[in-house]
Amino acid sequence: MTASSTANQPHPRPPLPPTSGQAGPARSLTRFAWLSIAAAVITISMKMAAWKLTGSVGLLSDALESIVNLVAAVAALVALHVAEQEPDEDHAYGHGKAEYFASGLEGMLVVVAAATIVWAAIPRLFEPVGIESAGIGIAVSVVASLINLMVALRLFRAAKEYRSITLEADGKHLITDVWTSVGVVIGIGAVALTGWHRLDPIIALVVAANIVWTGYQLMRRSMLGLLDTAIPADELAVVNEILGRYRTTEGVETHALRTRQAASRRFVSLHVLVPNWWSVEHGHELAEHIEHDIRVALPGTTVFTHLEPIDDPSSWADEGLDGSGAASPDTGADGGERQSGRDSAHRALAAITGERIASLIPVRRPRQARA
C-alpha cells in the first residue's frame, strides 16, 4: 500500500448509530398462543357442560371438534417457543423456520375440518333431514364462536405487528370455526324461512369450500417459506431502492441479490462491487452502511455483503449461485421471476396447441430486479 493510493481514498464516513437489528419483540409471542389455548379450553368446557345438561350428541361432537383447536394452539405454542430460541451450534441462522411447521399443520387441520363438513353435508343433500331442535346447542355454539372471533382478531393484530405466520394461521383456524357457526345459523334460518331442507347442506358446502381455500393458502405459504422463497416484492423494492441510492451516490455496483425468509426474519445477501483501489477498511465501512440501511428499513433482516473489485472481470461473472457466472445479469438469480415456470408452461402449451396459439400467450419478460 503506497501513500498515493491512500490519498485517493474517498472521504471517511460518519460512524453508524447502533441498531438493534432484532426481529423479536421484547416479550415472548407465546402469550398469544396461551390466549388461544385458554379460548379452546373455555369453549370445550362450555360445550361439554351444555352436553351434560341437554344430552345432545351434537354438542358432544361439537366439543370434540373444539379439541382440534386446543391441539392447534398447543402446536402454535411449541413452534413459537422453538422459533424464539437464539441461534445455536446446530442452527446458525436461528430457529424462525419452526413457525412454518405450526402454520402448515394449522392449514392441514383446517382442510380436515372442511372435509368433515362435506362428509356430513353430502348425504343430507340427497336425503334432506329435518333440523333437530336448535335451542341451547345453537346458543352455546354462537357464544363459543364469539369468543373465537375475539381471540382470532387479537391474533391477527399480533401476527401483523410481529410478522408471525404461526399466529396468523392460528387466527385463521379460529375464524373457520366462526364461519362454520355462521353457516349453521344461516342454514337454520334459511330452512325456517323457505322450508327447503336442502338449503342447509348447500350452505354448509359453501362454508366448507371457503375453509378449504383458507387451509390450502396456509399450507402453500408454509411450504414456500420452508423452501427458501424470496421476500415479497414490495420488500424487495425497498432493498432495491436503497441499493440504487448507493449506486448513484457512491459509484459502486451491486448484484447477485438473493433473499429468503424464516417467518419474521428475512435474509438478504448481495455482492457489492467497489473501485479496486479502495482499501478494505473503506469497502467494509460502505458495506456496513448498506447493511445498516437495509436493517433499518426492514427490521429483523440479516444482511450478508460480499465485497468485490468493480474493475475485475471475474467480479461480474459470479452472479450464479455457484459463483460460476452461469447467470447473465438480467435473467440470473435475481432477474427472471418465475421465468422457468412460465417457459415450461409455454412449452407445454405449444406442445398441445401448436406454436401459433401458444405464441398468443404473453411470456413475461424478466423483471429488472436491479432497478
Add this chain to the structure above:
Amino acid sequence: MPPQQSASRIVRLASAELASPVRKQAWIGIAAALGLTIAKFFAWRLTGSVGFYSDMLESLTVVAGAGIAVAAVRVAGRAPDARHAFGHAKAEYFASLIDAILIFVTTALILTSAIDRLRHPQAVQNGWYGVILALGSSIFSIYFARRLFTIARTERSISLEAEARHLVVSAIVSLGVVTGVVFTLLTGWQRLDPIIALVVGFTAGVTGIVILADSLQGLMDSQVDRGSLAAIERVLADDAATLGIVTLGVRTRAAGSEDFVEVTVAMPSAWTVDEARTAIARLERDLAALQPGRHVTVVLGAAASGEAPSPLSA
C-alpha cells in the same frame, strides 16, 4: 395433434426422464415398489392374513414415497429463480415430510385392522402360497435397495437414499410377516398373525418418525454434519494462516444435496479491495472444493488493524 405425434412426445419425455441417473432410478423404484405391492396384494387375498394386508399397505407407502421422490428430485434440480434465489434443493426435505405423513396414515390403518383381527381371530388360508410370494418379494426388495443405495451415494440424493432405506424396512417387515405366517401354519395359533401385523404397524410408525425428524431438521436450516464442519474449519485455519487474515465466524446450513457456507473474515485495513478479492477467491475456492453442491460466500466482517503482506505479491 395426431396420435403418433403425441406418442413420440411421450417417448421423448420418457427418454429425457431416463437420461438423468437419479430420475431413472427413482422411476425404476416406483415400478419395483408397485410390483412388490401387487405381489403382497395377492398374498393377502389368497390367505386373508392381516399380516400380509399390513405388509401390502406398507409397500404402498414405498410406492407413494418413490412417486414423491421423483417429483422432489425434479423440483430440486431446477435452477435458482427470482422467487428461489438459493435454489430448490430443500424440496427434497419437503418430499420426505409428505412421505412421513403418508406413513402415519398407513400405520393407523394397519393398527386398527390388526386390533380388530386380534379381537376376532380368523384362520389363515393357503398360507404357503402367500409365504412364497412374500418371501420372493422381500428378497427382491433387498437386492433392489442395495442398488439404490449405491446410486444415492454417488448422486448425493437424500430422496433416493430415503427410498432405499424404506425398501429395506419393507423387506424386513415382509420377512417378519412370513415368519409369523409360517409359525401360525405350524402351530395353528391364530392370534400370532394380528400380533405380527401390530409389530409391522409399529415399525412403520417408527420409520415415519425418523423420516419426519430428518425432514424437519433439514427444513430448519440446520448445520452441516460434524465431519463436514470440521473439514471446513481445517481449511479455514490453513488459509487464514497463509493469507494473513482472521476468521471471525462460519455459518452453515444444509439444503438437501447442497449446502451453504458463509464465512466472516477480518482483513488488514490497508489492503485494497483488489487484494482482498484474491484472498476471498482463494477461500471460496478451497471451501467449495471440499464438496460438490456447496455454495460459499465470504463476508468482510471487519477491517483488522496491523500489517500483512499483500496476497497479490505472494
